Amino acid sequence: MANNISILSIKDTNSIKDPRVKAVAEQMLNVVKVSTEKAYAAAVRPNEFKLPADRNSLEQVLSRNLQRKSADKRASMANKALALAKRPAAERIRDYGQQLGQINLASPNSVATELRKLPVAAEIKTSVEYLNSISRKLNTHVIVPQYVVLNPVFVNPNIFRAQQAKDELEFRLHQVLCVRETQPIGGSDEIALGGMAIDAEMNTIPIPEQFVGSFSDSGVAKNYLPPQQFFSPKINLRAGNSWPKEYIVTMTMAEKDGSGFSRFLVELWSSLKTEITTAVATAVGAGVGAALGSIIPGVGSIIGAAVGAAIGAFVDWLTKTFGDDVFDPVSVAIVIPSLGHLWDGRAESSAQYATFTGYGGEYRLTYDWRRTFEAPPPQLQTRRLTGKAMMYALDHEYTGRNPQRTVEHAINLPLTALGTNYDLNLPPLGVGGEVRLEARVTATLMDVSSGRIRVQGELLLFEGDSESSNDLDGRQPVDFILAPNESRSVSVVVRNTDEGGDVGEVKFELTNSI
Incomplete structure (x- = not known):
């Protein structure tokens, strides 16, 4: 407190x-x-x-x-x-x-x-x-x-x-x-x-x-x-x-x-x-x-x-x-x-x-x-989050077919305002006609003096009669920080906790750069 x-x-x-x-x-x-x-x-x-x-x-x-x-x-x-x-x-x-x-x-x-x-x-x-x-x-x-x-x-x-x-x-x-x-x-x-x-x-x-x-x-x-x-x-x-x-x-x-x-x-x-x-x-x-x-x-x-x-x-x-x-x-x-x-x-x-x-x-x-308070000095440079996010989803079938899919998204996101949540804009990933993985993740410039960036949000896993189903069966938080000029590889896995072995994963490979 x-x-x-x-x-x-x-x-x-x-x-x-x-x-x-x-x-x-x-x-x-x-x-x-x-x-x-x-x-x-x-x-x-x-x-x-x-x-x-x-x-x-x-x-x-x-x-x-x-x-x-x-x-x-x-x-x-x-x-x-x-x-x-x-x-x-x-x-x-x-x-x-x-x-x-x-x-x-x-x-x-x-x-x-x-x-x-x-x-x-x-x-x-x-x-x-x-x-x-x-x-x-x-x-x-x-x-x-x-x-x-x-x-x-x-x-x-x-x-x-x-x-x-x-x-x-x-x-x-x-x-x-x-x-x-x-x-x-x-x-x-x-x-x-x-x-x-x-x-x-x-x-x-x-x-x-x-x-x-x-x-x-x-x-x-x-x-x-x-x-x-x-x-x-x-x-x-x-x-x-x-x-x-x-x-x-x-x-x-x-x-x-x-x-x-x-x-x-x-x-x-x-x-x-x-x-x-x-x-x-x-x-x-x-x-x-x-x-x-x-x-x-x-x-x-x-x-x-x-x-x-x-x-x-x-x-x-x-x-x-x-x-x-x-x-x-x-x-x-x-x-x-x-x-x-x-x-x-x-x-x-x-x-x-x-x-x-x-x-x-x-x-x-x-x-x-x-x-x-006075604005930051003019020489302060905008931070930029660059890299990629690799999304993977698997639709577990009891027949053993287990369709799976991987998609890679490039990230090049300027962060110009303190405290603003910038969306990584990762599209949903559907697989097998039944499973959908969503990555609702944002990046925030935490401290304009040190330039730290916080990446946070959550992964959501849906499973139902179609890839458009709103039946949420799994969620997993995303939360990590990158110091200036730091590169990190972070994998987050979400599983179907309600029925079956469906799984989703997002691997973030990101750099906090100028």
Whole structure:
């Protein structure tokens, strides 16, 4: 898995595999919950619940979100928060743990600041060495295993020319589909997208809210032709000194109704990233304000995963607890092992999907990732596969006649494009009026720097009432690699495994030349 390009989804704290990272995400989730109680309760009891002065604190961010609500909604949410904040200490400890359950909500300090005054919780305490051991291992150690893009093709990055444009990674939108319109129906849904992105060096890219379109009914789609880059600047793949590199994008969807929820999530994301970074620094004993990225290279993606998990879980809690009907955010991650890795020889990943639910509705976003890089140098020469394929087939007859046939085909095949499957175009070979041998074989230029060619496919043996029969009775894979200027002789035999002794063989005598 470590050598594949992985595309991952982060829904909530259950998406986190590593126990230390999960503990940080869950503690920060509880910090946001307690901060919400304090911020919302302050709307009705400002003298009892004092907000911190810092505009970027979680409480201030949450308070601004509350102020955007209607008066009735604001009062309902504030009174609910007050009731939660006034619960007995035993209930709060049950829900938020020993430390957070006893935080003084009357303090003018933020909840996160008050928590930092206490000893680091045992389940969170860790070391620089431990985090270094899991950094740049998002797909194998940090996030719950999902799936990977198989059969990546490696391209030696040394073939790339010095560039005017950087090697970059794009996140592209293909379609937004209304699966189910929001309820209650009050005209068209006015949908907008926004979010944040973070790379392994802890650089943050804010994604301003952008209008997607009006959706009048289920099944209506907004198509982006050509695909649209979701944010700018693009991710610079050459930033940072080590591989693999990991990138996380958190997407927010909102109805364009003036609620400001997308803006709230961006502010929350930024504030929570700061708090989680501080929590991680404290957990390893580095202290507040430490240059964590230089101490633990690759920690940015760990923090990004924790932020995405905490925000996803928080929005779900916010909806259930306060009836704040919003679309759940979606976080996705990508792990690229090296500058030379592509998707099956292509610069674009396959289409991926993100589902947003909220307001009683559901929308599906189709996206992909795309690599941009400089073309190979002009002096790179096209590889050519030359030689011959000798096909032999035998129709076994119980009468002892056993008709057989041999045909030779010349091969002279230029390979000009990386990752493209070039068909050897070997015609089927029939014999005895009953047997047919097919060689479905292609050649692929695997690596434009070393010039390796992969020959792969399969032999199929059919037997029936005629040579045109589709009764498949035997198959055998073909798979071998030729280095530049290498000549190889490879024989592959396929037998009738269903009935009789019919047999087919292809002997390849091939050279990988210029």
